[in-house]
Amino acid sequence: xxxxxxxxxxxxxxxxxxxxxxxxxxxxxxxxxxxxxxxxxxxxxxxxxxxxxxxxxxxxxxxxxxxxxxxxxxxxxxxxxxxxxxxxxxxxxxxxxxxxxxxxxxxxxxxxxxxxxx
Numbered sequence: 001x002x003x004x005x006x007x008x009x010x011x012x013x014x015x016x017x018x019x020x021x022x023x024x025x026x027x028x029x030x031x032x033x034x035x036x037x038x039x040x041x042x043x044x045x046x047x048x049x050x051x052x053x054x055x056x057x058x059x060x061x062x063x064x065x066x067x068x069x070x071x072x073x074x075x076x077x078x079x080x081x082x083x084x085x086x087x088x089x090x091x092x093x094x095x096x097x098x099x100x101x102x103x104x105x106x107x108x109x110x111x112x113x114x115x116x117x118x
Contacts, residue, residue: 016044043094048118068090070089
């Protein structure tokens with residue numbers, strides 16, 4: 001299965017980020033994970049949240065910001081990858097002048113039901 005980002009329809013997740021699903025079991029037939037591009041506008045931030053079952057990997061592809069991961073707070077920029085274990089509160093803030101874009105891999109796949117706002 002192949003998808004193109006230009007053919008995906010964005011939507012807003014429970015944490016407030018705009019997501020484009022690049023690969024998700026409910027749509028594409030893959031089995032154990034999902035891959036999406038999240039976009040946070042300049043000056044924007046996602047809501048603090050956690051996922052009870054999904055482990056997430058965030059890989060920054062554009063922009064810069066700050067990652068809140070549990071008790072830690074640190075800068076993120078293009079080329080950085082962050083592992084978010086299940087049950088860990090997290091959020092991102094865009095501190096730059098351009099959109100912050102992040103590839104998000106979730107295993108098991110992302111679901112609104114697994115997203116708990118804090």
